[in-house]
Amino acid sequence: MSLGWYLCVSVLIFSIGAAGVLVRRNPLVVLLCLELMLNAANLALVTFSRLWGGESGQIFALIVMVVAACEVTVGLGMLVAISRRNLPVDVDQLHELNG
Amino acid sequence: MSAVLFFIAAIAAIVGAIGVVALRNPLYAVLALVCHLISLAALFLLLRAEFVAAAQVVVYAGAVMVLYVFVVAYVGGGDEIAAGSALRILGPIFALALAIELFIAMLGSALKGISGKGAPYVPGFGTPEQIGKDFLTVYLFPFEVASLLLLVAAIGAVVLARRRRGLDEEDVDEIARLLAAPRPSYTGTIAEGVGVRKVLDLIEEAHGGAIEIVGGGAASEAVPAAPTPSSTSTSTSTATAQAPVATAIPEDPAEHEEPDEHEEDEEK
Numbered sequence: 067m068s069l070g071w072y073l074c075v076s077v078l079i080f081s082i083g084a085a086g087v088l089v090r091r092n093p094l095v096v097l098l099c100l101e102l103m104l105n106a107a108n109l110a111l112v113t114f115s116r117l118w119g120g121e122s123g124q125i126f127a128l129i130v131m132v133v134a135a136c137e138v139t140v141g142l143g144m145l146v147a148i149s150r151r152n153l154p155v156d157v158d159q160l161h162e163l164n165g
Numbered sequence: 166m167s168a169v170l171f172f173i174a175a176i177a178a179i180v181g182a183i184g185v186v187a188l189r190n191p192l193y194a195v196l197a198l199v200c201h202l203i204s205l206a207a208l209f210l211l212l213r214a215e216f217v218a219a220a221q222v223v224v225y226a227g228a229v230m231v232l233y234v235f236v237v238a239y240v241g242g243g244d245e246i247a248a249g250s251a252l253r254i255l256g257p258i259f260a261l262a263l264a265i266e267l268f269i270a271m272l273g274s275a276l277k278g279i280s281g282k283g284a285p286y287v288p289g290f291g292t293p294e295q296i297g298k299d300f301l302t303v304y305l306f307p308f309e310v311a312s313l314l315l316l317v318a319a320i321g322a323v324v325l326a327r328r329r330r331g332l333d334e335e336d337v338d339e340i341a342r343l344l345a346a347p348r349p350s351y352t353g354t355i356a357e358g359v360g361v362r363k364v365l366d367l368i369e370e371a372h373g374g375a376i377e378i379v380g381g382g383a384a385s386e387a388v389p390a391a392p393t394p395s396s397t398s399t400s401t402s403t404a405t406a407q408a409p410v411a412t413a414i415p416e417d418p419a420e421h422e423e424p425d426e427h428e429e430d431e432e433k
Binding site: 069119127134 | 205216233253268283284323
């Protein structure tokens with residue numbers, strides 16, 4: 067398979083994730099869609115690493131995984147705090163910090 | 166063979182991604198993401214990134230998704246309200262535009278390599294050995310920064326999600342009642358901590374009633390003129406003989422809980 071196909075898959079997944087972030091309202095699903103976008107970026111990074119024959123892209127992908135894990139931990143912690151205060155689990159109604 | 170594997174994995178990944186966005190129930194969305202991540206790991210294997218594929222399955226599809234499932238179970242993934250009409254239409258349009266732009270950027274680039282199969286395969290490419298060697302030599306600093314980031318995230322999550330219960334209305338009333346009640350002025354002080362209390366308990370035992378030491382000027386203000394029912398008469402004179410200035414006050418049933426209530430008050 068030529069590497070362009072992998073990039074196509076990556077582009078599709080990234081766009082689907084972006085659409086999900088815009089359309090969905092549940093913060094949990096928004097986090098899932100962010101994961102989709104990060105994974106699409108990971109796929110592109112690994113593809114380019116294969117393209118050049120160096121491991122730097124894979125290292126970068128692993129660091130992205132670490133950052134994604136951190137983001138998930140903090141995001142889910144906030145989600146638990148939100149549900150504990152009986153606030154609505156909806157990104158449109160959680161606008162306390164909005165200007 | 167690799168083409169067949171690629172198409173199976175790619176279609177599974179895209180279907181999983183669509184499932185994440187389209188499924189209403191958050192639990193099913195999480196399961197769709199697990200399917201997506203595992204097929205993505207297959208794609209990584211096809212790209213000869215063995216270690217990244219293993220980390221993807223173990224860390225992502227294993228640990229992170231378990232976290233998601235727990236939070237879905239905790240929060241309770243109910244069906245959500247439909248999105249506002251403007252974003253509901255504009256979101257997919259924006260995503261489509263983004264996809265077209267990215268296709269142009271990726272495939273229209275002058276990179277000759279993307280129509281080929283990549284660099285010639287060197288044995289050892291992408292193995293844990295090679296990745297580990299890179300991480301501990303060239304990329305040592307990002308490696309350490311990543312560990313620090315994980316630590317910060319763990320502490321942040323604990324701080325964010327810890328139980329931080331405020332006081333209810335009846336709690337406030339209860340605490341106000343307890344604070345207004347007469348109590349020995351040494352409760353909750355260092356004097357109590359170092360064991361003066363024990364001596365005073367002995368004195369109390371001897372006289373059968375609580376004793377209050379009025380140390381300075383401020384301490385005496387802390388005791389309000391409480392409605393004293395009775396039993397005040399128990400040997401004020403003998404108490405003064407042993408303590409500097411002591412007066413007997415009625416036994417307060419709640420005095421032992423007093424330090425805890427103080428703590429809760431400060432936290433609030």
